[in-house]
Amino acid sequence: MSALFTDPNDDAKMFDLAPVSLWIEDYSDVKALFEQWHAQGVDDIETFLLANPERVRQCSQHIRIIKVNRKTLSLFGARDLDHLMVSLSLVMRDDTFKSHVSELAQPWSGRTHFSSNTVNYTLTGERLDVQLHGIVLPGHEQKWDRVMISIEDVTERETARRRLVDSENYAFGLFAHSPVSLWVEDFSDVKRLLDEVRARGVEDFRVFTDVHQEFVERCMSEIRVLDVNGRTLELFGAPDKATLLSHLGDVFRDEMGPHFREQLVDLWNGKLFQQREVVNYALDGTKLHLLLQFSVLPSHEGDWSLVQVALTDITARKKAEAYLEYLGTHDVLTRTLNRAFYVDELNRIERRGLHPVTIIIADLNGLKTANDDLGHSVGDALLRRAGEVFGSLVEKPASVARIGGDEFAVLLPGTDAAGGDAVLASLAELIEVNNQYYPDLELSMSIGIATSRPGDRLEQVIKLADMLMLQAKRQYYAQADCDRRSVSDQA
The missing domain is CATH 3.30.70.270 (Reverse transcriptase/Diguanylate cyclase domain)
Known part of the structure; x- marks a missing residue:
């Protein structure tokens, strides 16, 4: 048998040269504070701490930093450990409160490791999104006098995520509050039907629909409406989406059949963006003249599973045109x-x-x-x-x-x-x-x-x-x- 011996000096070097921020901290006073609160009958530590922020600060003051590595000093912009320690109020502030409560609740429940996603700040005030992991080192489980904390800088990832969320929220805001009626629809089953007809050898789709008018109605029935915006409900006089979607037969009727047939002809011919004037009906029966703009959204050209339909109300314009035409004759x-x-x-x-x-x-x-x-x-x-x-x-x-x-x-x-x-x-x-x-x-x-x-x-x-x-x-x-x-x- 052979034994593996490690040099403590080598361990110290590995700690100091580690590519992530590492902290060795003493949580023994926090453990004593927890035992005191346990004795007082506290059972829900999160509620207990959130009820009084001073208790969270009390816990933080009972944590003693023993040492940090070079990556920690460079990450936070500190000259040395003393410089970092006197500036901790700049490092841990604002956004860190709730995440620190979560960190404390994990060892309270008996776990010897904990983690959180939180926010720290450099000494110059720059925001750091960090992923924190803590573990009570082996042999110190009774006292918690040696806890190692690793902090990974995930600012770039979180900034990208926030930008994505902001972009999605912005896009949703444009959709929800657009002054134009917007519909998001799934035309994938319509595409499937057209592909089946093409596979049967049909070349002139217009002649095919002249003979098989029921095919147009079938295609119309296969459209799935995924979402509509607020302007759509207002335009069609619907109190909510469920009411509108359950009365689509009242909305798309009469003159809509020939319009939809022309839409299918254009799709057959590969026109994935279309614009035409159509007639729909509000739920109270009011006739609506609309400018329809149809677009298969990017990256969905292969299956038409995501389509946007924009409807602009041109009823007033059509009435004005009709009146002008009337005046002309x-x-x-x-x-x-x-x-x-x-x-x-x-x-x-x-x-x-x-x-x-x-x-x-x-x-x-x-x-x-x-x-x-x-x-x-x-x-x-x-x-x-x-x-x-x-x-x-x-x-x-x-x-x-x-x-x-x-x-x-x-x-x-x-x-x-x-x-x-x-x-x-x-x-x-x-x-x-x-x-x-x-x-x-x-x-x-x-x-x-x-x-x-x-x-x-x-x-x-x-x-x-x-x-x-x-x-x-x-x-x-x-x-x-x-x-x-x-x-x-x-x-």
Whole structure:
């Protein structure tokens, strides 16, 4: 047998030259203090210490540092042990309190080793994130008079971890508080279905979905919504995520089918970022016009398991566009179509050859007199009443337009003379009904009607209808003048 002998001087050198910070400390007075508290009935040391920070300082003051190695001095920026000891209040402060309580609780429970992740500071005030390990050295378990502490500098690792946490918190904050509706979704099952179709030899996906419309619905049902932000709940009128996610069938319906089909076509063609206008519905049934931006997130291009969908509410813009479009083709006062539409529609009818074409030209009687004698508000009321009558007169492809101050045109493509007469009869009935609601001022019109014959240009038909309207107008005023003279003669 052979014995292994070690030189104490070699041990001292290894301690001093160790690449980590090492401390030899005497915890015997801490052990005596613990025994005193045990005798007083303390059983939960952590609660006991946290209730009074002075007790933690008392424990710290009972720890005696015997020696430290060179790495310790360089780590904390101390010249020697004395310099370090007089500066311990700078080394262990602020963040160290709770971790020190945890360190003390471990030997209290009977363990001869303990550890913690804590914060120390160099003598120049720089923060050190450290991983601390302590062990009561063999042969000193009864007194705790020799405890070795190792301190590993993990500042770089912890700084990177904090930056990652900060980055994740920042990203989550952007998601949660974005003014745009954001959805995080899993499209992996959609990709699987598309891959299966491709594996079957399908090349033209648009034709495939024309034939198999149920495939689009199946793909839509395979989307998994992972998360939505607060703006999404606000936009769709949902009190919470669970309510919204349980009513997705009410949100994505009607017009959403064709939009989603186009989205699938783009995905089939490899477009992993898409933008299009779509229609969804709030939970109360309100129609929402939205700008959808779809993006498969980086590093998920292979399986589409993480997709972000951003929805911007453009309902107000679409309403404004619709109103501007309405103004471009309608007369605001009467709500009939305007002259610009009338001219374009004549050209369309002429090009398409929708013969025969019947055209009615109508002119209000007495509008100038109403304006001059009773004011323009009364004249405007007459025009609005005419608009009410014409608004109920015909349906597409027929149309009614205000083509002048008090002149209206009714275009009846594909309508013969008999059909035109039927419309005239309906117009007379509507005027009669309207006058029953406004007995103080009669609504009256002079009307001309003409129907195209083979080879006629619409311009000729219009001239004929206009001429007949003027004849009716002259007859109306001649009759009115005759009625006035008759009343005057009687007087």
